[in-house]
Amino acid sequence: MFQAPLEKYPVNIREVVLGLGEKAKKIGGENTFPFHFFEGSLPNSPGLALEVLDMQPENWATWALDPFKDVVSDPVEWAKRGVEEYGAEILCLRLLSIDPMGMDVAPEEAAKTVRNVVDSLNIPLIVLGTGTEDKDSKVLIEVARACSGKNLLLGPVLKGNYQEIAKAALEHGHAIVAQASMDANLTKELNIALCKFFPPEKIVVDPTSSALGYGMEYTFSIIESIKQFGLVAKDNMMLMPVFADIGIECWRTKEAKESKDQGVLWEATTGMTFLLAGANLVVFRHPEALRLIKNMIL
Amino acid sequence: MALKGAEIMKKLPKTNCKECGCATCFAFAMKLATGGVKLDDCPYLDPEVKTELKDAMAPPMKLVTIGTGQNAIVIGEEEVMFRHEKTFFHEPGIAVLISDRESESDIGEKLARVKDLRFERIGNVLKIDLLALSNDSGDSGIFETLVKKAYETTDFPFILISEDMDALFSAAAMCADRRPLVYPITSDNVSASIPKLKELGVPAGVKGDSLDEIISVTSQLKDAGVEESIIDPGSRNMLDGIRDQTLIRRAALKKGFRPLGYPTMTFPCFMCQDKYEEALATSALMTKYAGIVVTSLIEKDFIFPLLVHRFNIYSDPRRPMTVEEKVYEVSQPDENSPILISTNYALDFFIVSGAIEEANIPAFLCIKDTGGIGVLAAWTSGKFTGEAIAEFFKKYDVENRVKHRKLIIPGVAKKLKDELEEELPSWEILLGPSEASDIPKFLSEEWKV
């Protein structure tokens, strides 16, 4: 009788709670590789989030815009559509308007938008800046304050601005997305720096996502190696759940703009690949891509 | 090779006699480990030791070929569970399924469409590799007609599928010169199949309802001298498929368990009801170890992402991915647009061209072939020097694309600025940002015609 070679790991990926109350979503907590229900425990299904912008999208393919085209001028309505019509359990509000090279909206105003969304919907919320360190810092600190106690997930927190943002997140009870660029060593380094003062169970790591055809396999392998360093090598600084922000990357490709089917599959394939590597939280742009993944994995 | 040089060394005479052509036994062991010499080259090996070494050195997963010549599909001989541990070696074969129950015209159309599913991406050809021809009609004559038509109008290798052994092997005999895979070989038909498999010299597609059953069949085949098998654990859905594929590969690679030391095949076409789910299941199984995926999909929008996905996952992480050397036009530049230059390392290319697009300022991006290595390393090894770039300018007629004479170079390449000022005296060399993410800012603030 063949004995299946099962593997057991002695540690767990940390569990991170997003949001509050009965709609709160837990991610992480697993003690085995993704979908390995046959040899370990995965208490929490991956978090699947839908993206919302705080301004009207520019240059989106028609079919990317269609699900929300009549509500894109109002982030609250957009968010509601995502939850009520498309069944999103987590939302990701991307504050594109704060881009200093774009509309350069002030921190207070951006924070107000976030607060409006929070007030209108009781649902776990991810809030992302644009990756410009100084501006993101100011905005996310203001968002933290304006939504104190709401347990948002704020990011991206970077090597250049983690001190201020994490401090504000700690003070106001939020979790953070720690982002390093495609490098397990840098991921570890940022975690070490953060964990000097910030609780590890409120950190989610983002190794930076690339779309199918544009570097997806680099992200895939980094996520797989992060899981290995955590579960197999038991590296305490690599046991955070993994975040993958894929909608924005996939839909900027020319392939996604060629047809609706190809676009949705471009995003769904990228998402599926990262989930197979071990991503615990994925942000989608198209509700059909999200639904497709949800049906396959749940 | 499964054995490391140092382990092989333990079994050698250690006399350093040099009769094998190597200076020391250690050298011989190293060359053996990487396939540079043959075991037979050592005249002093005990025959028992030789057999022991030959078995131990055999790769933990068999290499199997379907098809012949330049259309042959080669799968197996994988060495790792995770591509970052080394690399995945052989891309899975993607087979389009055609049933003999389909109408003649549908079949004709499908065959034509599959041939068209061919695309080029950064210098590589991505395409469908196999046809899976299925005897669903129950009629061996109809099956043969399908196989004959596919054989005459295409040059794909085949996976022949039939529950009727006679129909299966008769079809196989018809196209034996293209070395088809015959499926399914099960515990019920294995004894009767063996003589036919050996006669035709074709690989066996083994199916079992359990791993124990598969093990029994592959063992019988191996004992009888049928070396090449591909195994189907009969997974019913994607998650089961992931489990089965993982356990089989682990058994082969980590336990050295020979009866499961074969590449695998999966049928995502039977796992899902809707074509979107099928596309996802297919890509998931390719990521998770499947050697062959059989799909019912033939539309470009569904197949193209799968082909790119396979290409990405099976790229060698140890070798930098490269893009074609040329002058790329980002966002339709004109004669007043800025010119930037960088190396052909793919990831850098995506980041830099992405940053330029984000800046919304049309530009020319000159990409110089440096074998995929980055700016500084390429400069040091002479591939990205002033001279090399001046040659590029001539070759691609850069001067005639713009009215101005300004070139933006990567900020880290300070040494390059002096060299270029000498090689291209009529050009002003601007040192760009060190980080690609600063390109939008640089272009909007610092670029003026």
Add this chain to the structure above:
Amino acid sequence: MILIGEDLNVMSNAISQAIKERNAEPIRACVEGQAGNGMDYLDLNVGPQKKDPAQTMDWLVNTVQKFTDLPLCLDTTNSVAMEAGLKLCKKKALVNSASGVRESMETVMPLSKKYSAGLVLSVINDAGLPSDADERAASILESMEYANELGIKNEDIWIDPVLMPVGVDQRQILSYMEFIQMIPDLAPGAKSVCGLSNLSYSAPKELRGLLNRTFMVIIARYGQDAAIVSGFDEELIRLNKGEMPEVVDLIHRAMDEEDMDISTLSTKEQEYVKTTQVLMGKTLYSNSWLEV
């Protein structure tokens, strides 16, 4: 270990400027400083030297030899510059370097033979950088065969297994250590050499020396013969001379994973132990490895 000083390098603005302007003074300071610190060889790194390779090398070698009698290691990918330098070296020179890449074997190896110089031979070949110890072994066997056929003896070959930055690929460090232990059996009579500073390439500046020194002690124990190092790292030179036996002993014990209560050690000793653990692959490298 034989130490080859690396500081005469065009990546330094001061040196590249001095060479460009034919200004001997900065060269003198660099040469005398390194020689005074006890280097055994001096590396002259002129990069690809596309401009006036022969003249530049002539000037540089002549200038350097005014200030020292130490043998020279000529470091350039430009064969014209290499040959010009070799002609002028008073002592037996070291050619840095040839590799298993066909073009390199065909153009560089004959130069070292012609001028009876030593040859640094890298494991890189036409397939690129070998990914593990066995692949390095296969590569070096082939290129050494070629060298031997040209009449270059093993004793004149200095094998460079190519040291990668620990922050780029930590596993390559383990492959490196595995490989140098194979060299006596693989290539009897040949020496091993490496560019030690490559190890710490991506690390925080102030910690680079610690990484380099620790690794030097580790590979010395595995039989490493030579290293290209900073000619101005005093502690490294002292370690190499045997003037810090307690540190060496501590590193060896950490290599052997001996039980030790790290909290009883001084800060400096703790740093050496933690660094050893990272280099031996016990834990994933990060730039903050000392803070864990």
